[in-house]
Amino acid sequence: MATPLKRVRGLGAAHGGTETFWRQRLTALANIPLVIFLILSIVSHIGADYGTVKAYFGQPVVAVLMLALVISVSIHMRIGLKEIIEDYVHGEGAKVVALVLATFFALGLGLASTLAILKISLGT
Amino acid sequence: MGKAKLGAERPLSPHLQIYRPMLTMMMSIAHRISGAANAAGFVLLAWWLVAIAAGPEAYAQVANFFASIPGRLLLFLFSWSLIHHMLGGLRHLIWDTGTGLDKTSIEVFAWLTIISSTVLTILLWVAGYALMGSQ
Numbered sequence: 504m505a506t507p508l509k510r511v512r513g514l515g516a517a518h519g520g521t522e523t524f525w526r527q528r529l530t531a532l533a534n535i536p537l538v539i540f541l542i543l544s545i546v547s548h549i550g551a552d553y554g555t556v557k558a559y560f561g562q563p564v565v566a567v568l569m570l571a572l573v574i575s576v577s578i579h580m581r582i583g584l585k586e587i588i589e590d591y592v593h594g595e596g597a598k599v600v601a602l603v604l605a606t607f608f609a610l611g612l613g614l615a616s617t618l619a620i621l622k623i624s625l626g627t
Numbered sequence: 628m629g630k631a632k633l634g635a636e637r638p639l640s641p642h643l644q645i646y647r648p649m650l651t652m653m654m655s656i657a658h659r660i661s662g663a664a665n666a667a668g669f670v671l672l673a674w675w676l677v678a679i680a681a682g683p684e685a686y687a688q689v690a691n692f693f694a695s696i697p698g699r700l701l702l703f704l705f706s707w708s709l710i711h712h713m714l715g716g717l718r719h720l721i722w723d724t725g726t727g728l729d730k731t732s733i734e735v736f737a738w739l740t741i742i743s744s745t746v747l748t749i750l751l752w753v754a755g756y757a758l759m760g761s762q
Contacts, residue, residue: 541709543758545702547755547756549702549759550693560679580669620676
């Protein structure tokens with residue numbers, strides 16, 4: 504029998520405490536304004552020519568918000584995908600493979616998007 | 628390593644197929660599905676960003692797809708999924724404070740999520756179209 508205090512000291516079964524829970528909530532909160540910004544950014548540029556889109560990302564505010572979105576979303580995505588896999592993939596081997604792939608997916612999307620935003624906004 | 632013998636025939640507790648589908652149950656499932664859909668949808672964003680970084684030729688391909696009817700439909704569904712997940716998440720943030728967990732509230736939250744996610748998505752598209760060309 505573990506008392507609540509004992510659980511807190513040992514930080515629970517995963518020894519991570521409420522860190523993941525908290526990080527998921529924090530990124531969720533950040534994602535609210537950022538996702539609204541993202542939808543407006545994409546929709547308002549449907550059919551826009553290259554120069555317009557490039558100029559849009561040339562604005563520092565746009566680049567910073569987009570970077571914030573990509574980072575926050577990647578973290579939130581990884582936590583969510585992990586949660587889904589842990590709930591539904593039961594084979595030990597398959598679970599590990601799925602978790603690795605989910606991490607690579609979130610990290611890959613995040614890095615590719617980050618590099619792209621930096622390249623557009625720094626203009627090379 | 629006390630591994631449970633997984634092959635043993637044990638009675639299972641009642642699962643999804645036993646219960647009559649309820650709105651709150653459907654919304655819980657929808658929250659997960661929209662979350663997974665959002666992850667897939669972010670491939671569209673990465674494609675858009677990488678193409679803009681790559682140059683005019685690569686951008687033209689994405690731009691043509693985004694402007695096509697299937698492209699716009701996909702973007703609309705993506706944005707709806709994002710907003711649906713956002714409002715569903717907002718509901719969770721309220722629940723995290725320990726409030727809104729009574730039967731009436733969860734029903735109201737479920738309906739609010741469905742209605743306002745649709746309305747908000749349409750409003751964002753209207754706003755996005757209005758912003759076109761103005762940067």
